Amino acid sequence: MGSKRLDLISDYARHGFNLRVDCRACRHTAVLNARELTDTCSKRGWSRVMAAVEARLKCRKCGSRDVRCGPSFG
Ligand SMILES: [Zn+2]
Numbered sequence: 001m002g003s004k005r006l007d008l009i010s011d012y013a014r015h016g017f018n019l020r021v022d023c024r025a026c027r028h029t030a031v032l033n034a035r036e037l038t039d040t041c042s043k044r045g046w047s048r049v050m051a052a053v054e055a056r057l058k059c060r061k062c063g064s065r066d067v068r069c070g071p072s073f074g
Contacts, residue, residue, distance in 0.1 A: 006050065006071060007049065007050055008048040008049060008050060009034060009037050009038050009041060009048045009050060009053050010034075010038045010041075010048050012034035012037075012038075012071060013034040013035045013037075013038045015071075017034060017071040017072060017073070018031050018032060018033055018034050018071075018072040019031070019032040019033075019034050019037060019053075019069055019070075019071070019072065020032075020069065020070050020071065020072035021057055021059075021067050021068070021069055022067060022068045022069075022070070023059035023061065023062060023064055023066065023067050024064070024066040024067065024068060025059065025062050025064035025066050026059060026061055026062040026064065028059055028060070028061040028062065030059075030060060031072045037053065041053070050069060053069070054067065054068075054069045057069070
């Protein structure tokens with residue numbers, strides 16, 4: 001099957017994926033709930049575009065903003 005489009009955080013929620021965030025600086029990995037993140041975006045009026053979401057995230061461990069996002073399967 002072809003790849004699903006995951007341009008928006010709401011696309012992750014719709015497909016039932018969570019958001020996996022990898023820190024490039026310290027290799028810490030976190031999995032965020034895509035539905036909660038989508039809710040947060042709508043409550044705060046934030047963009048749901050992944051590039052904008054990614055720009056807002058930072059590593060909880062080392063504080064780096066050099067993070068990479070992707071879908072988490074299970
Ligand atoms: Zn880190």
